[in-house]
Amino acid sequence: MTIEKRPLSLTINGKKIEHEAVPVGMPMIDFLHEYLDLTGTHFGCGQGVCHACTVVEILPDGSKQESRTCIYDAHFFNGKNIITIEGQAETDDKGNVIKLTPIQQAFIDNFAFQCGYCTPGFVAGATVFLDRLNKNPVKRADLEKAIEEALDVHICRCTGYVRYYEAIRDVALATPGCVID
Incomplete structure (x- = not known):
């Protein structure tokens, strides 16, 4: 029995990726791990419930x-543009981190993670949430509820939600245009 393979082309962390033969049905998380050695995105439940495997997708607009990435196969991402946890921070030519994103730094400053397994998914979720706030700010009084609504799909087995939400709140309040009074 032969496994069907197809070409795959997409942008990951700002780099165009082209592979001639990627197995049809291979989960994206496996493609990231096995083909690209991008192992920061974590496999959690395998059913798309916990969101540990979440990456940021940049839409055409x-x-x-x-x-x-656990419920969608690699070919679902054909032609798309995504950012994994490895692509979040600013790095030099050798891949050394120069500067963390405000979310990453806030997670460290607030010791928002415990085991860290869910952290890449939370970074992705918080990044998307802040992007939305930049376009549609919320009232300060509604910020806590907005954070909960945006990130309640992310599961942290260590129950680090309070610190994650505090870190995200700190960044939202410090980012001009995200919160209005």
């Missing part, structure tokens, strides 16, 4: 959305 420039807006961002969350995409789960």
